[in-house]
Amino acid sequence: DTEVTQTPKHLVMGMTNKKSLKCEQHMGHRAMYWYKQKAKKPPELMFVYSYEKLSINESVPSRFSPECPNSSLLNLHLHALQPEDSALYLCASSRPILNTEAFFGQGTRLTVV
């Protein structure tokens, strides 16, 4: 099983809303990631969790708040987003070692109105 499951697949939210994106994997991976992808651009790293602790924050605005409640789950809490935050949000996981492949979920298409 090499599946990373993200919910919801699509989300439309207003600029004053609070919402959460969810990601789950059961591969025993202890590294989990959030990426953001805009149209016709490569995925850009936002956050990395290693053994449930935040290890990398790529200077992401505080309106994005990650959470890793256990080794299988990763959340991204959203609050007071801007229309320019509309994008495909991708979750990924990997073994907690360097030089290994990461497996990606199918993404959440977020639209901020």
Added chain:
Amino acid sequence: DQQVKQNSPSLSVQEGRISILNCDYTNSMFDYFLWYKKYPAEGPTFLISISSIKDKNEDGRFTVFLNKSAKHLSLHIVPSQPGDSAVYFCATTSGTYKYIFGTGTRLKVLA
């Protein structure tokens, strides 16, 4: 500052022929490279990887070649199939947990 570059934004190939996708990187310290395939509105799917101790890695129809002196890698798909039509990203881990992606090449395999 794009550390991983794919200079061909698009490529069209006839079914059954070879597809060659290219990727250049800037940092000679990068030592692990991956190729991902992506369909619209889906996440990237891992295809194949290569470590800098090798210059070639093969998996079925997919072969990745690494030229460290030129800081260049390529993905060969033989034979190409219509289902291979997608955007292909090369990536590196840059020796950290950061996966850095190239700009992508859209491959279209013509039936």
